Amino acid sequence: MGKKLLIVDDSPAIRVLIERAALAGGYEVCAQAKNGEEAVKLYSSTLPDVITMDITMPIKDGLAASKEILALNPEVKILMLSAMGDEEIVNQAKEVGITHFMKKPFKGEEIIKILDNM
Numbered sequence: 160m161g162k163k164l165l166i167v168d169d170s171p172a173i174r175v176l177i178e179r180a181a182l183a184g185g186y187e188v189c190a191q192a193k194n195g196e197e198a199v200k201l202y203s204s205t206l207p208d209v210i211t212m213d214i215t216m217p218i219k220d221g222l223a224a225s226k227e228i229l230a231l232n233p234e235v236k237i238l239m240l241s242a243m244g245d246e247e248i249v250n251q252a253k254e255v256g257i258t259h260f261m262k263k264p265f266k267g268e269e270i271i272k273i274l275d276n277m
């Protein structure tokens with residue numbers, strides 16, 4: 160069984176894109192969340208090895224969710240997916256210890272290449 164991946168994004172199209180690439184790349188997609196609140200709950204119930212984390216989402220954004228998840232497990236690997244205009248949040252994410260980022264739009268293979276090296 161491959162590494163467990165939690166996909167977090169409010170866009171169904173992006174969740175599908177990441178899921179397809181992840182399954183092709185040998186990952187087990189253990190859960191998908193459409194906002195940060197779901198992400199924290201699903202992190203705790205599924206304990207993924209890696210997380211792809213969108214930034215802009217309703218209810219709770221990706222930075223707030225990442226902070227809560229990192230407080231539960233400082234070792235968890237988070238790949239943050241940023242869009243244009245997210246530069247300030249990316250800087251804040253670096254300050255809380257997130258080290259992997261990918262800019263939208265991206266190709267499925269690109270995201271797997273990064274996940275494989277995390």
Ligand SMILES: [Mg+2]
Nearest residue numbers: 169213215216
């Ligand atoms: Mg979004």
